[in-house]
Amino acid sequence: MHSRNPFNSAVVVNPLMRDFDALVRELAQPGFFRQAPRERTPAADILESEAGITLHLDIPGVDAKDIQVTVERDVLTVKAERKAQPLADGVNVRRQERAQGGFTRSFSLPETVDATRVEARYEQGVLTLSLPRREESKPRVIEVKVQS
Template sequence: MTLVNFNNRTRNTAPYFNNVFDSLFSDAITKNKMVNKSPNVNISETESAYVIDIAAPGLKKEDFQINLKKDTLSVWAEVKKEETASAKDFTRKEFDYSSFARSFNLPESADGDKITAEYKDGILSINISKKDDSKLQHKEIVVS
């Protein structure tokens, strides 16, 4: 194997040349990583409920749709791009909004009638209450 020294001085003498290629390659890599990106999710459980937290900054509460069909909770958001009459002449534009969808299979102990959602500080919190029967199912069994 041969090691090749990197000449950092060339990069400083002709930065415009190297930056063109860096920009092309880094944009292509970044865009490919973001193609099928869905937001990160935290799921926690308390004695009385399940909580699903979805990190979705930059959206409004009107952008979300949440549906429950049988035991599957579906969450999706779509941001529609608005065309303005006065279009700006961008040198580089990185703002790009799209849509995402996530589905969660709920356990039998989840109460589909008692689901609430709140969007605050870029986090969508979905609170799914447990059925009353499931709260009382925990008991200690004595070994004889």
């Protein structure tokens, strides 16, 4: 008599294949396409110069009043929300790739940044944060004197 093998395809593979098959059939229905949820973290560029740091965040479709920028200790935090647009009667979403809802993104500030002078500007879907250097951290040019 054969003992039951837990790795037998009738025990393990068939339920997995059945679930996979059901998923493929669901995705293949006409008029529907589903995608994995996209992460809601906006892309960021961080630039550094002698004057300080400039941070650009791509957050198109967000109303400026729905953006909150805070600095607490050495952490800069940006919170924002892209609100869903109401659909007219009789309109259904066939595909939606633009993320809706809120996000929070935080950045550790170096000690060279003067957190009391951070400035924020929002234009054409890009949030630009200017993080000036502390005066004492700016490079100082020392004149070399020539003695004759």
